[in-house]
Amino acid sequence: VIEIGTPERSVVTTCAYCGVGCSFKAEMRGEELVRMVPYKDGKANRGHSCVKGRFAYGYANHQDRILNPMIRDSIDAPWREVSWQEALGFAAQKLRALQAEYGRESIGVITSSRCTNEETFLVQKLARQVFGNNNTDTCARVCHSPTGYGLGQTFGTSAGTQDFDSVEHSDVVIVIGANPTDGHPVFGSRLKKRLRQGARLIVIDPRRIDLVKSPHIRAAHHLALKPGTNVAVLTALAHVIVTEGLADEDFIRGRCEWDAFQDYAEFVSDPAHSPEAVEAMTGVPAAELRAAARLFATGGNGAIYYGLGVTEHSQGSTAVIGIANLAMLTGNIGRPGVGVNPLRGQNNVQGSCDMGSFPHELPGYRHVKNPEVREIFESLWNTKISDEPGLRINNMLDAAVDGSFRGIYIQGEDILQSDPDTHHVAAGLKAMDCVIVHDLFLNETANYAHVFLPGSTFLEKDGTFTNAERRINMVRRVMAPKNGYADWEVTQELARAMGADWNYSHPSQVMDEIAATTPSFANVTYDKIEAMGSLQWPCNDTYPDGTPIMHVDGFVRGKGKFIRTEYVATDEKVGPRFPLLLTTGRILSQYNVGAQTRRTGNVAWHPEDLLELHPVDAEDRGIKDHDWVRLASRAGETTLRVRVTDRVAPGVVYTTFHHPETQANVITTDFSDWATNCPEYKVTAVQVTPSNGP
């Protein structure tokens, strides 16, 4: 029992972990946060929360936080604590000198889906207005960039179509490449409630996640596909629906481009896409595939929820398109209970994408090639915006190794730990003359930094996060920033040190600028969010109170567009040296690379990452439960303990990536999505052999 005493005041704010966006009451005694209580009026969580959010405040007070700015002349030199003024002046002078010597394009920024909308907007503005280039990217590059491409092409905008309430009207639900009860627990609970009420469930996942079989819940179908074959499975489902006459022709004729549908129907009808033809390749029995397709097409309101098991593949964008095709094919768009719903991993993935942090898009998903859109920002910012997309993260690192890219400002992202091909990331960072890391802790990337700017936690600043249902939630300052500045203020001071005339005194003014430049946010103000509790974009003159469900009368692009989804096998192949396929995921108590949750009480629930190995594969190798093993791929190797379990199929292994010792990205390859460069984290050919430990 923990005695917390009586709180003196409370502040309602938003969880900074996953894309559910739960509201909490932060209860305070003086300047001490004593408890986080799920907020009963929170529209995303309705008084519920998970163990991550409840104890999130632990990392805000952790002794590892760096509270003073630091600089050094080289990455071999010791850090030197300096004033904010000296650190920002040092960074600004270095960045300007690099541009003078190597050109305007020689520097860039990376924003984070952990930060607020306002902070993200300012970081991309720093690149576009102050640096004068489009070299801005976001950590969403390595998670949901294929969602941006796939839903943009088919529906016209990159966003989930539904609110969370919608699931209460679903009759049949597909969960593909997601594990909501661990990754998005509060939404997972709502889904389970609906399933207990009788909705049918189809799980498409290589691993037997809890939803497949848990108390009172049995999935109607578990399509336990081989990692990397999502597109083949989705196309086979469409094959059954089209060839058995189960498509919703009224919806398609009224709402979609008919010519594109006919082309798609011809494509999927090819016997090569039948369940029988793809059974051996996908590992899914044809009869299961046929039954699942029939259930989804005829079972009533059908909703699809998906996660990084869809996007983090060499065909991530194609799979997202396949999901959108399936929803249109069955008329499951534009009303409660249906839709296409990307479950965003981080708190503000949706927002960081909305805010123009991709190098080819200005805020509101508008391409930099569009002169009318550029003109909006050029006249407001008194600058010239290039019509050429800037560099993606991987391109920045490539250019750094080549010598043309020399400096970077990274806000809230540990690219050394979270991006693919760790050796290449390190080489790129090492080649740069000025790496500025703005973060809470001296993360792995900071080993290669010349400037360290201390970050502020979500409890120390005002702003907004946008959750997976496009809901803009208020983030309220609960306590004063321990480092003296909120992150948006640090970015503003860096811009000023480089000569910009920025004078924001509160994030609400940044939101006013977002609203003035971005049609989907046109009617969003802090006053309105406060009055309504939250707002779902689009929020403009057409939808003054926001939009819980999108594409009700028509798609954002006008008519929905079917696109062929040709399956192309990944280049990552199993063979005699690497006979198993590794896939990765998360566990309930931990969050991503663990930088926060490992610094809270949650670490007790998951002190190490384990490798799940099927009993048959374990016996073949003489490996027992909890033994140490060496996990090796073509890219690298690591050591971890084993959990022998039939949650994975023979030939498949699985691990989480919450602890840096696991070095999961030393193992993964540098293959990536063909359209967006999102890394193929979910398929790596590996070998597992006994080991004596690290």
Ligand code: SF4
């Ligand atoms: Fe809610 Fe996600 Fe935070 Fe858990 S981690 S409390 S589900 S927002």
